[in-house]
Amino acid sequence: MKHLTFVSAAALALVANTAFAETEITWWHAMGGKLGETVNQIAADFNASQDEYTITPVFKGTYEETLTAGIAAFRAGEQPNIIQVFDAGAATVIGAKGATIPVQDLLLANGVDFDINDYISGVRYFYADAEGKMIGMPFNSSSPIMYFNETALAAAGVEAPKTWEEFETVTAPALVAAGYIPLAESHSPWIFVENFMSRHNLPFATNDNGYTGVDTQILVNSDELKMHWTHVKDWLDQGYFGWYGASWDDNQAPFEEGKVGLWMGSSGSFGGLMQKDLPFEFSATYLPYWESVTTEPTQTFIGGASLFAMSGQSDEENAATAAFFQYLTSPEVQYMWHRETGYVPITTAAYEMAKADGHYDRFPAAEVGIKQLSLPSGEHTKGYRMGFYVQIRDVMNREFGRILTGETSVEDAFATIETEANELLSRFAMTQG
Amino acid sequence: MAATDLWSPVHIYGGFMKRAGFSTRWLPILLLLPQLSIILIFFYWPAAHAVKSSFYLQDPFGFGETFVGMKNYTALLKSSAYLRSAQFTVIFTLIVTMLSLSLALLLAVKADKVIKGAKTYRTLLMWVYAVAPPVAGVIGLVLFDQSWGPLKDFFGLFGWDFRLGVTYFDTAFAMVVVSVWKQLPVNFIFFLSGLQSIPKSVREAALIDNRSATGRFWDVTFPLLAPTAFFLLIINITYALFDTFGIIDTLAKGEPSNNPMTLVYRVYVDGFRGNDLGGSSAQSVVLMVLVLALTVFQFRMVERRIHYT
Numbered sequence: 001m002k003h004l005t006f007v008s009a010a011a012l013a014l015v016a017n018t019a020f021a022e023t024e025i026t027w028w029h030a031m032g033g034k035l036g037e038t039v040n041q042i043a044a045d046f047n048a049s050q051d052e053y054t055i056t057p058v059f060k061g062t063y064e065e066t067l068t069a070g071i072a073a074f075r076a077g078e079q080p081n082i083i084q085v086f087d088a089g090a091a092t093v094i095g096a097k098g099a100t101i102p103v104q105d106l107l108l109a110n111g112v113d114f115d116i117n118d119y120i121s122g123v124r125y126f127y128a129d130a131e132g133k134m135i136g137m138p139f140n141s142s143s144p145i146m147y148f149n150e151t152a153l154a155a156a157g158v159e160a161p162k163t164w165e166e167f168e169t170v171t172a173p174a175l176v177a178a179g180y181i182p183l184a185e186s187h188s189p190w191i192f193v194e195n196f197m198s199r200h201n202l203p204f205a206t207n208d209n210g211y212t213g214v215d216t217q218i219l220v221n222s223d224e225l226k227m228h229w230t231h232v233k234d235w236l237d238q239g240y241f242g243w244y245g246a247s248w249d250d251n252q253a254p255f256e257e258g259k260v261g262l263w264m265g266s267s268g269s270f271g272g273l274m275q276k277d278l279p280f281e282f283s284a285t286y287l288p289y290w291e292s293v294t295t296e297p298t299q300t301f302i303g304g305a306s307l308f309a310m311s312g313q314s315d316e317e318n319a320a321t322a323a324f325f326q327y328l329t330s331p332e333v334q335y336m337w338h339r340e341t342g343y344v345p346i347t348t349a350a351y352e353m354a355k356a357d358g359h360y361d362r363f364p365a366a367e368v369g370i371k372q373l374s375l376p377s378g379e380h381t382k383g384y385r386m387g388f389y390v391q392i393r394d395v396m397n398r399e400f401g402r403i404l405t406g407e408t409s410v411e412d413a414f415a416t417i418e419t420e421a422n423e424l425l426s427r428f429a430m431t432q433g
Numbered sequence: 434m435a436a437t438d439l440w441s442p443v444h445i446y447g448g449f450m451k452r453a454g455f456s457t458r459w460l461p462i463l464l465l466l467p468q469l470s471i472i473l474i475f476f477y478w479p480a481a482h483a484v485k486s487s488f489y490l491q492d493p494f495g496f497g498e499t500f501v502g503m504k505n506y507t508a509l510l511k512s513s514a515y516l517r518s519a520q521f522t523v524i525f526t527l528i529v530t531m532l533s534l535s536l537a538l539l540l541a542v543k544a545d546k547v548i549k550g551a552k553t554y555r556t557l558l559m560w561v562y563a564v565a566p567p568v569a570g571v572i573g574l575v576l577f578d579q580s581w582g583p584l585k586d587f588f589g590l591f592g593w594d595f596r597l598g599v600t601y602f603d604t605a606f607a608m609v610v611v612s613v614w615k616q617l618p619v620n621f622i623f624f625l626s627g628l629q630s631i632p633k634s635v636r637e638a639a640l641i642d643n644r645s646a647t648g649r650f651w652d653v654t655f656p657l658l659a660p661t662a663f664f665l666l667i668i669n670i671t672y673a674l675f676d677t678f679g680i681i682d683t684l685a686k687g688e689p690s691n692n693p694m695t696l697v698y699r700v701y702v703d704g705f706r707g708n709d710l711g712g713s714s715a716q717s718v719v720l721m722v723l724v725l726a727l728t729v730f731q732f733r734m735v736e737r738r739i740h741y742t
Contacts, residue, residue, distance in 0.1 A: 071493045074495075093494075096493070098494075244579055245599045246598065246692075253580060390708070391707040397688065397691070398690055430490040430499040431499070431711075
């Protein structure tokens with residue numbers, strides 16, 4: 001019976017559609033599971049909020065699969081109106097000028113007020129061009145943060161470490177004595193390279209981290225990074241650090257099982273952890289920094305993904321896309337997204353709304369991501385822009401795996417990463433020819 | 434038999450084998466056309482496209498491109514990661530082919546001798562055939578899981594700290610085990626039917642001449658199985674090279690990292706995951722040449738020594 005009602009409703013809607021000619025747009029995204037449900041909710045709410053436009057979200061698999069599907073569709077002239085592209089794919093989609101309409105232009109052309117300063121500082125320029133024009137609309141913005149098992153820390157009689165020095169000399173030995181593996185992390189290139197750079201305000205690549213040109217060289221073969229990784233390998237050997245491969249979930253699982261005391265994941269992992277009803281209390285704090293490298297630690301990069309308006313669509317559809325972006329960035333929707341998922345609110349207004357609503361009094365850990373993104377900025381903290389970056393991350397992951405399984409030395413690994421990454425960057429520069 | 438004979442060319446043309454054929458030249462071409470056009474559209478055209486892209490570096494969206502000549506190929510030769518994958522692919526293919534053929538042969542020979550409950554036994558051996566490669570991979574993930582996999586616990590009894598996705602060797606080991614397991618039933622079915630088609634008279638004659646079962650197997654049964662074995666050899670090499678993709682992808686959990694990779698998986702990783710169209714096209718061309726060489730080699734060199742009856 002329910003089905004019948006649904007079918008007749010759909011038939012009615014079809015008739016209604018022809019009568020009012022609603023503009024229909026599609027949105028390809030990579031949000032599965034609980035995140036996907038929230039995405040569908042946002043779309044349904046948008047459709048219900050007005051009767052000019054209808055948006056249809058379509059789940060296309062992982063971030064990599066979504067980008068590849070979008071590229072294939074674009075080349076076939078069948079592209080969606082909106083596509084979600086992750087941080088590592090930003091250079092590819094932004095480099096292909098003509099594939100997308102800069103979100104700033106789109107909004108202004110459709111009479112939507114736009115001020116980049118409405119966005120919180122950490123997300124403002126990551127998906128912008130060298131002149132600071134916003135190209136992609138930050139959507140699910142996250143940052144790596146350090147979660148901790150409060151029961152474990154209490155048993156060890158320590159607090160979450162602020163610096164790596166503190167971790168090495170105080171926290172880790174105490175956690176080991178209390179029977180825990182002190183530390184795990186779920187994404188080595190993101191947490192132990194990219195955000196290591198931003199947290200310590202170190203340059204990640206030439207050309208202003210890659211924003212001002214394509215003839216970019218990566219700067220990973222640095223003393224600071226090699227020092228960090230030498231310590232990481234020592235920690236692994238001493239039992240201070242657990243490594244479970246390159247898979248995100250395999251590194252998160254031991255934390256959820258209560259074996260690992262400190263786990264570095266995404267601020268967006270918060271919603272999932274809350275839902276799991278873990279057998280211990282947990283909270284979160286900033287990523288530690290090396291006092292020997294800096295005494296003034298800075299903010300981190302945003303991770304996650306942003307939404308791009310693909311070109312080649314009619315003016316009506318572009319107007320619909322602009323209307324959806326306006327809806328998406330409204331404080332109410334941003335706060336709902338933040339509350340449900342743990343991704344950071346991207347505008348100051350939404351952040352203020354969450355504060356006023358007492359969200360952070362209830363869940364202090366939910367505020368860590370946005371607070372870390374709002375820490376003092378530095379010369380090298382707005383983001384990075386490198387082509388073929390997915391492969392560069394793969395190279396890093398491969399070499400880190402080899403360091404941690406004793407197949408190579410830190411020195412050799414970083415020399416290899418530098419050579420292969422620069423080769424990939426120069427190949428990418430030629431694709432832009 | 435009689436019913437099919439009625440329609441054989443021999444019958445229609447009244448016993449003159451040489452005259453069996455079509456009366457016009459165009460009918461066979463017309464009948465072949467659908468098949469030929471499918472091959473042209475789905476094989477030759479994309480292959481030609483891949484050859485062309487392998488000489489370019491191209492923006493994935495198709496806005497810019499640079500002709501780079503052989504640079505995509507020389508980059509492959511210089512890449513230690515690519516050479517490592519090539520080496521792994523060769524070893525992996527050899528081990529998977531040899532193990533799945535020899536184990537299946539052993540099982541088929543034993544199954545051939547079973548009289549009681551033969552059908553159940555054979556069905557049990559065959560049903561893995563229905564499992565799709567990615568599903569086989571998922572079963573492997575469950576068995577070898579780092580924290581609760583039963584096989585990992587079993588290896589632990591022998592002091593082997595098995596860690597899938599962490600240690601290169603362990604991941605490779607799991608890939609081989611799952612790939613062999615998945616391929617066993619196909620080989621088993623073919624070997625068993627090959628064994629059953631050996632005439633009883635031949636076996637009985639051999640029984641009189643040679644009392645050793647092993648001797649009879651190698652002198653009589655195995656040569657008679659050679660056509661089947663040769664066919665399976667080709668099927669298995671192709672399987673290990675190409676069809677294990679789903680198993681590799683699942684066991685590597687989609688993260689190339691320091692995991693072993695076959696060349697086919699690498700084409701996917703660089704092309705579809707990394708959007709390097711030129712580089713992955715060059716890799717595809719290398720694979721095409723490899724397959725061509727393999728085919729020529731197998732039919733020229735090996736088949737000469739096999740006699741079909």
